[in-house]
Amino acid sequence: MPHRTLLFVLFDEVQSLDVTGPLEVFAGAEKHTPGTYRIRTASLDGGPVRCSSGLTLVPDEALTAVSDPHTLVVPGGQGTRAPDPRLVDWLRAHGPRARRLVSVCTGAALLAAAGLLDGRRATTHWAYCDKLARDHPAVTVDPEPIYVRDGDVATSAGVTSGIDLALALVEEDLDRDVALTVARHLVVFLRRPGNQAQFSAQLAAQTAQRAPLREVQRWVTEHPAGDLTVESLAARARLSPRHFARAFRAETGTTPGRYVDQVRLEHARRLLEDTADGIEEIARASGYGTPEAMRRAFVRALGTPPAEYRRRFHPAPAR
Numbered sequence: 065m066p067h068r069t070l071l072f073v074l075f076d077e078v079q080s081l082d083v084t085g086p087l088e089v090f091a092g093a094e095k096h097t098p099g100t101y102r103i104r105t106a107s108l109d110g111g112p113v114r115c116s117s118g119l120t121l122v123p124d125e126a127l128t129a130v131s132d133p134h135t136l137v138v139p140g141g142q143g144t145r146a147p148d149p150r151l152v153d154w155l156r157a158h159g160p161r162a163r164r165l166v167s168v169c170t171g172a173a174l175l176a177a178a179g180l181l182d183g184r185r186a187t188t189h190w191a192y193c194d195k196l197a198r199d200h201p202a203v204t205v206d207p208e209p210i211y212v213r214d215g216d217v218a219t220s221a222g223v224t225s226g227i228d229l230a231l232a233l234v235e236e237d238l239d240r241d242v243a244l245t246v247a248r249h250l251v252v253f254l255r256r257p258g259n260q261a262q263f264s265a266q267l268a269a270q271t272a273q274r275a276p277l278r279e280v281q282r283w284v285t286e287h288p289a290g291d292l293t294v295e296s297l298a299a300r301a302r303l304s305p306r307h308f309a310r311a312f313r314a315e316t317g318t319t320p321g322r323y324v325d326q327v328r329l330e331h332a333r334r335l336l337e338d339t340a341d342g343i344e345e346i347a348r349a350s351g352y353g354t355p356e357a358m359r360r361a362f363v364r365a366l367g368t369p370p371a372e373y374r375r376r377f378h379p380a381p382a383r
Contacts, residue, residue, distance in 0.1 A: 067102045068237065071133035071162075073174075074107040074123050075151055077143030080115040081223045082168040086137060089230035092246035097238055106130050108150055116142045127154050135233075136162040139226070140169030140189065152177045165217045166233070168226035172219045176200040184214040189222035227252055272315040276301040281316070284324055288331045289351040292324045324351075329365055332358060336374040343370055 070090055072083055087103060094101040107113050110126030136159060155178035159165055167175050172188040173196055175181050182202040187193065193207035206212055211220035211229040220229040227250070235243035272278045280297050283290075290296075297320055298308035312320050332350035335341055343355045347370075352358035359369045366373065 067099050068134035068163075069102045069104065069131075070135045070137060071130060072103070072105045072137045072139065073127070073151070073155075074105055074113045074121055074139075075141075075143045075148065076113050077116045077141050078113060078121070078139050079141035079169060079223060080117050080119045080121070082139030082141060082171065082226055083115075083121065085224060085227040086166075086168060086230035088250060089227055089234060089246055092249055093234045093238060093242055096242050096245055100238060104130065104133070108148060108154070127151075127158075132158060132161040134162065135164040135166060138165070138167045138171035138174050140167070140171040140173070144170040144173045147174055147177065155180065163216060164233075166229065167219045168229070169220065169222050172196060173199070175217070175219070176203050181217065181219070184217055185212055186214065186217070186219040187212045187221055188219065191222075224252075272312065274311070274315065276303070277312055277315055280312070280320075281323070284327050288324075288328045289349055292320075292351065294320050325361070325365075328352065329361060332362070332370065333373065336370060346370070 072087060074083065083105075087105075090101045090103055094103070104125065105121070105123040106125050106127045106129075107123045108127055110123060110129070112120050112122045114120050138155070152174065155174060159175065159178055159180045165175060165180060167186075167188075169189045170192050172181065172186050173192070176186070176196060176199070181200065185204040185206055186196075187206050187209050188196050190207055193205050196203065197205040209221070210225040211218060211232070218229055218233070220226045231243050231247055231252075234246060272281060280301050283300060284292055284297070294305050294309055297312075298305040301308050301311075303311065309320055312323075316323065318326075328351045332346055332352070335346045335349065339346075341349070343358070347353065347355045347358040350358065352361060355370070362368060362370050362373060368376075
């Protein structure tokens with residue numbers, strides 16, 4: 065199999081993990097199957113760049129000297145907020161020549177500025193999705209998934225999702241066994257589905273300011289199958305149900321019922337993805353009580369029943 069050249073674009077104020085996370089995945093695959101990938105890094109003039117964390121990276125060469133790569137990887141970071149126009153011009157000229165375009169985090173903003181995402185579906189870090197959509201109305205921005213594939217363009221959300229996307233590309237380029245070996249070495253999951261939400265129920269909701277309400281949030285996430293009625297949770301917080309519901313919404317931005325729904329859905333999804341437990345067992349463990357109740361919740365929130373969700377996203381046994 066001929067090697068694929070991967071070019072990582074470097075610039076000042078780049079997020080170091082956006083570069084090193086995916087790079088380590090591809091480097092691990094190359095070690096496992098030599099001759100698979102040829103990894104290069106390049107900055108505009110070939111000089112060192114200083115990451116947003118203060119780390120200095122020394123590229124292999126200048127962008128003006130590189131040949132067209134198979135895969136062009138554009139990381140994100142603070143340097144994407146006011147990028148060097150020469151970098152955008154280079155991407156506009158050379159991006160279409162790559163067989164595959166990949167962005168990590170706010171690297172999507174650079175691809176969009178170069179017109180490379182026009183007419184495509186894409187994602188970026190959840191905190192910058194609205195801005196990307198406003199600045200580039202020709203791009204269909206999806207704030208939910210951890211990564212999005214649209215033809216030969218792949219965009220990922222914040223930082224570590226670049227690792228998830230890189231593992232998916234290794235699995236596509238080689239096979240699942242290689243991706244699994246790399247994932248084990250890096251001590252990460254082999255695959256988080258690309259349509260997995262960028263943040264969990266705990267992150268999607270704000271953390272309550274008052275300790276009793278924070279304790280309720282923790283209790284819900286640790287006991288999804290427990291009695292999670294407003295009355296029960298209010299008693300745990302030592303508040304009346306009406307006062308509790310009002311305070312919980314004011315401090316977390318969501319209602320107690322909605323928070324419970326999110327936690328139970330997330331718990332059930334994780335069990336479907338990571339275990340071989342039966343649907344009925346998962347429904348009970350996630351607080352739905354019956355498979356039918358869980359099926360309704362999945363169809364309402366995800367548009368697919370639990371069995372189909374598992375079929376699509378439960379990893380096949382390693383060969």
